Amino acid sequence: MKAQIFGLLIAALATPAFAGGNHAGGHGEAMPVGEPGKKASATQTIQVTMKETDDGKMIFTPSTFKVRKGQTVRFAIKNAGELDHEFVLDQEDKIMEHKAVMEKFPDMEHDDPNAIRLAAGESGEIIWKFTNDGTFKIACLVPGHYDAGMHGDVTVAKK
DSSP states (O other), rough: HHHHHHHHHHHHTTHHHHSSSSSOTTTTTTBBBEEEEEEEHHHHHHEEEEEEEEOOOOOEOOOEEEEEOOOOOEEEEEEEEESSSEEEEOHHHHHHHHHHHHHHHOOOOOOOOTTTEEOOOEEEEEEEEEOSSSEEEEOOOOOTTTTTEEEHHHHHHHO
8 A cells, every 4th residue: 555655656746747846847947937047137136024923924025026027036035934934936826736735745845946945034035037927926835824825926017
């Protein structure tokens, strides 16, 4: 029985949805939300704080962003909370797919250019080039955090 479960898990991890590591594209590959950027090309730095509030909510500050198509942005992210949090940037449908997987595998490791997980007090960054216009999502996909309010929108305007 254990061998069958292990085999199913390995088969699931080998499917295209998981092969790239983030359900949307592999490392360094273009995704609908854009592609990893070069720090030297960043034209804007957006400071983002992740934390819990006294009333039980979990938030990004700010939680909405407006950028231009073609722009490279440096997200400087700080976890000012007491729990681990993630900053994941993607299409809404991909965020919801990833959220469902995280609920089943809460300790899943990530190594995706569009996401970062930070322990309490840690800081990190994501450098991102927005290659398409539209509305995209940011979210914390640690189980329960999205539902507690930890998500927002990135609007990418045509030049």
